[in-house]
Amino acid sequence: MVYRWRSLFLLVSDTVLLGLSLWFSLWIRFDGGVPEKYYENFGNLLFPYILVFLGAFFFFGMYRRAWAYASIGEALALAGAVTAGSLGSLIVSLVWFPGPLPFPRSFWILNWILAVVLAGGSRFVWRLFRDYGLGLKKKKKGSRVLIAGAGAAGVLVAKELKSHYNGGIRILGFVDDDPLKQKVIVQGIPVLGTSEEIPALAAGHKIQEIIIAMPSAAGKAKRRIVALGKETGAKVKILPGVYDLIDGRVKISRIRDVDVEDLLGRDPVKVDLDGIAQYIRGQVVLVTGGGGSIGSELCRQIASYNPKALLILDACENNVYEIDLELKKAFPDLHIVSLVKDVRDRRSVIQAFKAYRPQVVFHAAAHKHVPMMEYNPEDAIKNNVMGTYHVAQVADMFKAKKFVLISTDKAVNPTSFMGASKRLAELVVQYLDTVSETSYVAVRFGNVLGSAGSVLPLFKKQIAEGGPVTVTHPAMVRFFMTIPEAVQLVIQAGAMAKGGEIFVLDMGEPVKIMDLARSLIELSGLEPGKDIDIKITGTRPGEKLYEELLTAEEGVTATTHKRIFVARPGALLPDLIEEKIIARIVSGSLPQTGEQALEMVREFLPGFKEQETGTSLPEEPGGQPERRAGRGDRETGDWLTVQNRLRERKEEENMAAKMV
Incomplete structure (x- = not known):
């Protein structure tokens, strides 16, 4: 209804203004003294002229445009409508009055100018009202x-x-x-x-x-x-x-x-959409740890590249449920399969591969909290090393095309069991790349803002509770990325992978954790040291003051993407990997105590924790180093012999070969 009244108002306004433009064109041409014969011509042609102009205005959509938001596009349309109307009226004149034109030639030029000014001015006044109110609305003190x-x-x-x-x-x-x-x-x-x-x-x-x-x-x-x-x-x-x-x-x-994420921003990440789409579109893609912070974002971004099916595997039922619900709503046509399975359970992994045959695998399942893994080092080995081997080796059995391991900067010269376990996982996938047709790669990056257990949510919670904000050391620095940015680069690295590489993401400049804490307090409208205290708690077990992205022997090679580099690998030592990692996994003789975990890590990283005293393991409340003699402790004799486990594994592989 409002539209009709507005169009009717403009139509009436144009009728009046176009008539005035015709009259004033004559009046200006003759300085107010218009000859009698032109009065007669004006009376005869006024009505057809206005009809022609209105027809041109309708044709150019002058009554459908929102003139309150008029810009150059509307101005050009108006000029075109007036030009068409002028040409149309000239044609009418030639038909109506055969012979000489009914008005002087300068009349047509003047009429064009006046029509643009009057018809355009009546419309652009709405823009002036919207922007400035023309003084009719009292301006507030904004x-x-x-x-x-x-x-x-x-x-x-x-x-x-x-x-x-x-x-x-x-x-x-x-x-x-x-x-x-x-x-x-x-x-x-x-x-x-x-x-x-x-x-x-x-x-x-x-x-x-x-x-x-x-x-x-x-x-x-x-x-x-x-x-x-x-x-x-x-x-x-x-x-x-x-x-x-x-x-x-x-x-x-x-x-x-x-927000603090704005202060840690990076140059925009540009990805090769064609390359990504080529290796994901139409493929069955598996994401382990798919319910976690990184895994769930991987699932979101992979879903947008039209895979044939997306498999979400995670040991946490609640996490799987939430991402499954989100993705099925956002991508109703995508075939999504949610699997509540543990990567440490090799038979479950085999069942998943047998049922769905994933072609591209992103392995994000891992224990990642440094202090927790210092108290549970043998579990860091089981989950991060054995779990990686299970998924990676089964990917080879079922002829997957690509396997991408999500690694960390803490794997470089590690001082924590979490970092050491991820370094061993890197060695496992590099080894498998040498004996498999599957392309295995690893991608290293640093801390991810907003991920579960990261420093940012912790600081926000502490500020909300009134403080103090806890910082382990005033000189502590870390690399940071946002979750979407890190995942984009992981997927891009997968597109670039040829096999055996360790990709290193450009994390930008490192950020002091103390500066991060101060910035977040200030952004909350508070003053550090006055409204919210910052408390230095001391470094936790396994923490370094700074992180590195490359070992001393690796060096780095540029890629076609300016934010992604390839670490030049050192000596791989396949015999040592087979004997000290794979054989232990196959035989069920992985470390069952903290001391055994330390011994295993030192076989690959001789200097690991040598600078620390004693066993270097955290002490329990009683003051003694943690010791767990589980059923996997080889001294108890409860496990099958190495030969039996090897025979059992061989049978599993033969069974899987028949499935393929």
Whole structure:
């Protein structure tokens, strides 16, 4: 109904204004003294002229456009409609009055100009009302805003703020570090200076809010601007990240408070979509640990590349249930199979491969918490080494094409049992690559923001509880990535894999955990040391002050992707891997105590924990090193002999060969 009334109003308005443009064209042409014969012609042609113009306006959609948001596109359409109307009226004149034209030639030019001015002006006045109210609406004393970034994102922010908060927000200006933008005016808003001038500009213009409109900027640049903004006392907000905007998850107007992830941002990750789609599309893909932080994001991203089927395997029933529910809602046409199985149970792994024949395997199942694995080192070996071998070796049995191990920077020169177990897992998949047609690779990256058990959720919880925020050491530094970014690079590395590589992801600059804690407290609107204390607790068992991505002997080789590198492998020692890892797994003689786990690790990493005293294992409350004599302790004699286990495994492999 509103649309019809608006169209009717514009139609009546155009009828009047087009008639006036015709009359004023004559009046101007003859300086007010219009000859009598032209009066007669005007009376005869006024009605057909207006009909022709209105027809042209209908044809160009002048009554379907939202003139409150008029821009260059609408202006060009208006000019086209008036031009068509002028040509049409000229044709009518020639048909109606054979012979000389009924009006002088200059009349047609004047009429075109006046029609554009009057018809266009009547429409663009709606844009003026929307943006400025033409003084009819009393403007509020809105929040005084400074926008950091005068690029495309900054312009979009300015437009949205004008559209949605007319009078409620006053944009005083932009700041931008581009020399070409200094002292220019963008969207009617001046660029006042560079980001370094934020404190002075904020004081001079009494800025109340600073909006960072640089979605693709690196974390270092954002940290600097946030720090400058905090000096002013103004509220600092940020535009969502570039991936959120592209994916449509948020709109420009969804400006939010700065979060710590923004300060740790990276340059946007660009992936080879064709390459990824080629090795995942139409394939059966298995993700072990698919209910965890990394595994679940792997499942989300893999699902978008149209696999034939997605297998989600995890030992935790609740985790599998949640990701299964989410993906079936988001991808109703995708064949999703959720498997509650433990990678330490080889027969269960074989059953899964036999039933579904996965062609691409992402192995994310692992014990990952460093302090927990210091108290349970033998379980780190069982889950991270034996579990990896089971999935990787069964992948070979059933002729999978690719196997990607999710590894960690803690596997490099490890000081923890978690890191050491992941290093042994890397050696296992590198060894299998030499004896299998399956392509085996590993991907190393550092800490993932927001993953279960990571430092960020812990800090947020401590701040919510009133503190203190606990930091183990003031000099502690870590590499960080967001979960989606890390997973994108993992999938990309899988596309690049030829076999046997250890891919290393570029983690950017390391971040001091102390700085991270301070930033998060400040972003919560509190002051470190005053509102929330930071407590130094001391390093935990197995922790290093800094992490590394390469061992001394590895070195690095560039790839076609600027964020992914390949570690040059050292000597593999296959005989040692067969004897000290695979034979122990097959025979059921893996370590059953902390001391045995330490002995096994030192066979591959001779210097492991030598700098620590005693057995280097954490002590239990009673003060004694943890000892567990389980049923797998070879001294008890409860297990089958090595020969029996080898024979049993051979039978399993023969059975699997018949299945293939």
